[in-house]
Amino acid sequence: MKNILTIVKKELRRFFSDKRLVITAILPGILIYVVYSVMGGALSDAFGEEEGTVYVVYAENLPDSVEALCSSTDQFEFHEGFDPALVTEQNAHLAIRFSENFDTQIAEGTVPTVEIYYDSTVTESYNAYNLLYTLLSEYESSLSNLFDINPGDTVYDLASEEAMTAEIFAMMLPMLLMMLLFSGCMAVAPESIAGEKERGTIATLLITPIARHELAIGKIVSLSLIALFSGTSSFIGTILSLPKLMGDTAQLDASVYTVTDYAVLLAVILSTVLVMISLIAVLSALAKSVKEAGTIVTPFMVLNMLLGVSAMFGDGAAEGLCWYCIPLYNSVQCMTGVFSFTWSPLQIVLTVAVNLLFAGGMVAVLTRLFSSEKIMFSR
Amino acid sequence: MTLLDNDSGLCYNQDQHKQKEVTRLTNTILTAKDLKKTFRLSKKQQKIEKTGLSEKVAVDGLTFTVNEGEIYGLLGPNGAGKTTTLRMIAALITPDEGEITVAGHSLRDDPAAVRASLGFLTGELKLEEYFTPNYLFDFFAALHGIDPAVAAERKARLFARFGIDRFAEVKVANLSTGMKQKVSLVISIVHDPAIIVFDEPTNGLDVLTARVVTDFLEELKKEGKTILLSTHIFSLVEKLCDRVGILIDGKLAAEGTLAEVCGKRSLEDAFFDLYRDLKGGDSL
Incomplete structure (x- = not known):
């Protein structure tokens, strides 16, 4: 136990006293926050509408009814005349031509026309077109109104804020969590195992009286803590930036989950990190260099990604307990269950137990690999 | 010279050798008996070896002992099986x-x-x-289960002896090759082992650092430490070793004190005579 602690302390010291490594671990979280926020902002800028925007519109034969309709929005500034070139040259947002005697024709039952010229590559022009189109469509509907659907200001969507959060989080977060945790593990395990082999420092450890299983456990525990640190940074970055990415319409509030939900999620994440680290550690021990370890681990990274993506297309967490006996897949199912409020204690206990068992098996394999001269000293 | 029979592992001058063994058995600290080690060769290695064999016998029935307080030298050319x-x-x-x-044990x-003993x-x-x-010394001392107070005292003494104390807080990456070797040396004896095994300890070192290592080996000898040393440098063996074992093709070709092995010749001449005897006159 003392030797395990010595190895854990050494690995943590190696990591936390190297600013570059710490920054590398935290950076993904910061980058995710910045990139998602910028992306959300950019999407909002591209397709959103700046408050108080007034669209310059040149119209020919502008009918009184339409002018009155548009004046209610305070967003249109009408000018007399019709020239589509003004839109092309970005001197106007819209150029409209109404049929002569538009209102009279409607009253007489004939069908007048409206030609609206706009530039879809210019956001304001495109937004002006959409707004005017909506207003005219509503006006047209009101002229031949037969029935109303969802009239008035009543909110007809019965989905609660909790349910909306659950749906979005259950769809996106398992995938993001699995990917971020695996990335965190990938960043540290090959360097610590294959890197030590490559540099010849593992042999220096192996000639001390430390038992091979103590070395294996010490490595896996310390690397799990570091990977968890990196994964937590990425997770916080994701949680904070998700509302910005989803835009104002999505009512996302992570406080809908209880302390129990978070505790269960933490247990699942911890056991998942143990599975990932132990798996990558074993694969890294088989490699002769960090580069080779990366190559060996890559297919498992893709597999992990696919398992994460499966949460986006499934209909909630799996119900059959047998699914919770498959490492990594069980983690995805548990995360989906937690985020969608459908988890059961049995599923969580089974998942954590299976994951711990798997990690224990991997520790045994790693111990054997540390004892194998062919693996440790082959060139 | 005391030649060994490779099949029996016994010396030609059996009476003399047996008498010495009786005395030394009382304080033998390391015994290697009938050691054999075979490595499988990859296709690439087979091409390099040019033997057409898929295996290489690196050590073949090696038997020797190291007694307390002596420096025993394993001398041999590259590929003789010393490192193995x-x-x-x-x-x-x-x-x-x-x-x-x-x-x-x-x-x-x-x-x-x-x-733990070596x-x-x-x-x-x-x-x-x-x-x-500084950190590495404490780390390896902890792995060896050394009491922190004892480790601190030992560290102070060894760091001062090798001039490491001035670089105690400098990362190993920033140390010179010589200083790195000194740190490696100090850390290898962090637990004050019963026997110290040095494999080509002066390889790749500049003359000044090599001298520091050689002096330290002499110092250890004076202190009565037991050392097993592998090298291909004749002068190092002549200077330091009480007994020498000449290893050729994984077998102990000769063993004894320098006087026993060399007679009136230099160690170098004795070695090449032996080498020619075993491998044929034009083998060099």
Whole structure:
């Protein structure tokens, strides 16, 4: 136990006293926050509408009814005349031509026309077109109104804020969590195992009286803590930036989950990190260099990604307990269950137990690999 | 010269050798008996070896002992099996056949106790370059279960002896090659082992650092430490070793004190005479 602690302390010291490594671990979280926020902002800028925007519109034969309709929005500034070139040259947002005697024709039952010229590559022009189109469509509907659907200001969507959060989080977060945790593990395990082999420092450890299983456990525990640190940074970055990415319409509030939900999620994440680290550690021990370890681990990274993506297309967490006996897949199912409020204690206990068992098996394999001269000293 | 019969492992001058053995058995600290180690060769290695064989016998029935307080030199050309022998003794690799006992501990039964009883220094064992000598000493002392107070006293003495104290807080990566070797040396004896195993300790070192290492070996000898030294440098053996074993093609070709092995010749001449006898006149 003392030797395990010595190895854990050494690995943590190696990591936390190297600013570059710490920054590398935290950076993904910061980058995710910045990139998602910028992306959300950019999407909002591209397709959103700046408050108080007034669209310059040149119209020919502008009918009184339409002018009155548009004046209610305070967003249109009408000018007399019709020239589509003004839109092309970005001197106007819209150029409209109404049929002569538009209102009279409607009253007489004939069908007048409206030609609206706009530039879809210019956001304001495109937004002006959409707004005017909506207003005219509503006006047209009101002229031949037969029935109303969802009239008035009543909110007809019965989905609660909790349910909306659950749906979005259950769809996106398992995938993001699995990917971020695996990335965190990938960043540290090959360097610590294959890197030590490559540099010849593992042999220096192996000639001390430390038992091979103590070395294996010490490595896996310390690397799990570091990977968890990196994964937590990425997770916080994701949680904070998700509302910005989803835009104002999505009512996302992570406080809908209880302390129990978070505790269960933490247990699942911890056991998942143990599975990932132990798996990558074993694969890294088989490699002769960090580069080779990366190559060996890559297919498992893709597999992990696919398992994460499966949460986006499934209909909630799996119900059959047998699914919770498959490492990594069980983690995805548990995360989906937690985020969608459908988890059961049995599923969580089974998942954590299976994951711990798997990690224990991997520790045994790693111990054997540390004892194998062919693996440790082959060139 | 005392020649060995490779089949029986006995010396030609059996009476004399047996008499010496009786005396030394009382304080034998390391025994290697009938060691054999075979490596499988990859296709690439087979091409390099040009033997057409898929296996190479690195050590073949090697038997020798090291007595308390002596420096025993394993002398041989590259590929003779010196490093493989030392790796087996350090429990880094397992012999296919044979027994190793260090300070009363059988390698087969208690490899951890064997590792705890010996210090091992080779150019292949590296220190993590991110750490400082100070931290590494404490780390390895902890792995060896050394009391922190004892470790601190030992560290102060050894660091002062090798001039490491001025660089105690400098990362190993920033140390010169010579200073790195000194740190490696100090860390290999952090636990004050019963026997110290040095594999080509002056390889790749500049003359000044090589001298520091040689002086330290002499110092250890004066202190009565037991050392097993592998080298291909004749002068080092002549200067330091009480006994020498000449290893050729994984077999002990000759063993004894320098006087026994060399007679009136230099060690170099004795070695090449022996080499020609075993490998044929035009083998060099």
